[in-house]
Amino acid sequence: MKPINGIRRVAVLGLGTMGHGIAQTFALAGYDVACYDASASARASLIERVRANLAAFVAAELVEPEQVGPTLARLHLADTEDAAVAGVQFLTEAVPEDLALKQDLLARLERTAAPETILASNSSSFPISQSGRLLHHPQRALVTHWFNPPHLTPVVEVVPSPLTSGAVVQTTMQILARIGKVPIPLRRELPGFLxxxxxxxxxxxxxxxxxxxxxxxxxxxxxxxxxxxxxxxxxxxxxxxxxxxxxxxxxxxxxxxxxxxxxxxxxxxxxxxxxxxxxxxxxxxxxxxxPPERLVARRTRRDSLLLRLWKLLYHSSSGEETS
Ligand SMILES: NC(=O)c1ccc[n+]([C@@H]2O[C@H](COP(=O)([O-])OP(=O)(O)OC[C@H]3O[C@@H](n4cnc5c(N)ncnc54)[C@H](O)[C@@H]3O)[C@@H](O)[C@H]2O)c1
Missing domain, CATH: 1.10.1040.10 (N-(1-d-carboxylethyl)-l-norvaline Dehydrogenase; domain 2)
Incomplete structure (x- = not known):
């Protein structure tokens, strides 16, 4: 894989509903992904959750069975936040929608990550001017807003602040396209985005x-x-x-x-x-x-139908959305 702007390794912080699917999407596209969650159980269950997601991709004939092992092997669990961030060129946080939590985390990540590392926030509502208020180098930061389920929903909104550098926006757009997403850039930031x-x-x-x-x-x-x-x-x-x-x-x-x-x-x-x-x-x-059995049935139905729709409308040459 020819790297975009030298980006080979990314990190995802927060491995819940959104983070595990974001990590999966990067890994499936060939990126090494450092994965960290403050909860030990979220870390311990990551591989099995992604394996279950990938089984649906295999069933939909979107992923070859032999791709599953290497994809899982590209997910590198980190025991600490600092270990996750070491050596990555792009990272996204996917921790709960708590402004102070995101502000503190982004400020720490700015200190521990390499100076060129792009800092992305997967907030549902906070513009990066708010969540990145404590940053000393806001030109490195922007929002990349994924949608649930993140491994199945095509669009990711890309929301820079007026201080985000154009190069950071461009690189982020290219990376999201590389991993099979449809990035939609916003011309100005506003709460809740588009x-x-x-x-x-x-x-x-x-x-x-x-x-x-x-x-x-x-x-x-x-x-x-x-x-x-x-x-x-x-x-x-x-x-x-x-x-x-x-x-x-x-x-x-x-x-x-x-x-x-x-x-x-x-x-x-x-x-x-x-x-x-x-x-x-x-x-x-x-x-x-x-009840548990109904939840499994509804989730399986949702994922299988979304995968078929994705294949129909967005996969390779079949839909205008990918062109
Ligand atoms: N759920 C959705 O439909 C959805 C859609 C789009 C965006 N979002 C946004 O994505 C973000 C994450 O949402 P979610 O639904 O995945 O939440 P979630 O509660 O499922 O997962 C959050 C994870 O972050 C972990 N965490 C908490 N503090 C942490 C820290 N300091 N460092 C590392 N990990 C930490 C938690 O243990 C948990 O596993 C939120 O900002 C949310 O608004 C959610």
Whole structure:
């Protein structure tokens, strides 16, 4: 593999929902990946979690069975943060969404990593100007925002601050493309970046429809999956509007924009579920129930369908998205 700007070894700090899939993606593309998590159990389970993910790639014929061993061998578990960072040219943190935690971690990493190492943050909402507030060399840092599941979702948002160097942005874009991602650069940083702002707008209305009892949870999920979600896989919202007719869109917008939820207080249904400890799959119950066997079945179904969709739309020469 011809390295991009000398980058051969990367580090991932935080190996939870996001970090393990990010590490897998780099390793599958041929990078040596130093992996660190503050939790010993997260470190101990990394290889088995990635092995299980790769089994789905093999089943989808996206990875040859003989690639699994070498990919796992490129994941190098580190016992300390300092050991993870030694000798890497690019690193990303994927620790919990806690501003002080990320600020302190990035400041430490700036001191321990080599001066040329690019520092990336996988925050869902904090621009690097915030999470990197304690950095002395902010030109090295930017956000690379992956989406869950990180090893299956094509796009990564790339969000520099006004102080990030152009070379760092360019190298990061090239590396993400090399590992098979579709990097989307943002021209300016803003909280939530691009995609999560749109997701929050959708969620506010969906939760309000639940609160109003307009339809059942299953009906709401089925309605959105079979319309907006179905189309979004093949066309972005702006192109969809072109096909629908912008005059129609303008009228619909005028008629409805005052009708949909605009309050910023949390929706009742979400407050109640979280208050009762129903956090989704991590607690076994959210909008739906997840006894262990159902969770495994739903996750397997999700991964297998996403892999087929990815293959159809993004793999090699089959989709325009990769060109
Ligand atoms: N879960 C998602 O859907 C999603 C999507 C996009 C971005 N993100 C962002 O990714 C980041 C990680 O989220 P997640 O869902 O993977 O969280 P997670 O809780 O699943 O994993 C975080 C991991 O970080 C470890 N950790 C905590 N402090 C650490 C430290 N100082 N050093 C090293 N490891 C440490 C924890 O032990 C844990 O394993 C967050 O900023 C989150 O907002 C999450």
């Amino acid at each position: 995609v999560n702002r749109v997701q929050v707008a959708i969620q506010r209305e969906v939760w309000d429809l639940v609160d109003q009892g307009v339809a059942t949870r299953d009906e709401i999920d089925a309605a959105i999956r079979g319309t907006v979600g179905f189309r979004f896989a093949v066309m972005g919202p702006l192109e969809i509007h072109d096909f629908a007719g912008l005059d129609i869109q303008l009228t619909t917008y005028r008629n409805l924009v005052g009708e949909i939820r605009s309050e910023t207080s949390p929706p009742t249904v979400l407050d109640e579920l979280v208050g009762a400890g129903h956090l989704g799959i991590k607690s076994g119950r959210g909008f739906y129930d997840y």
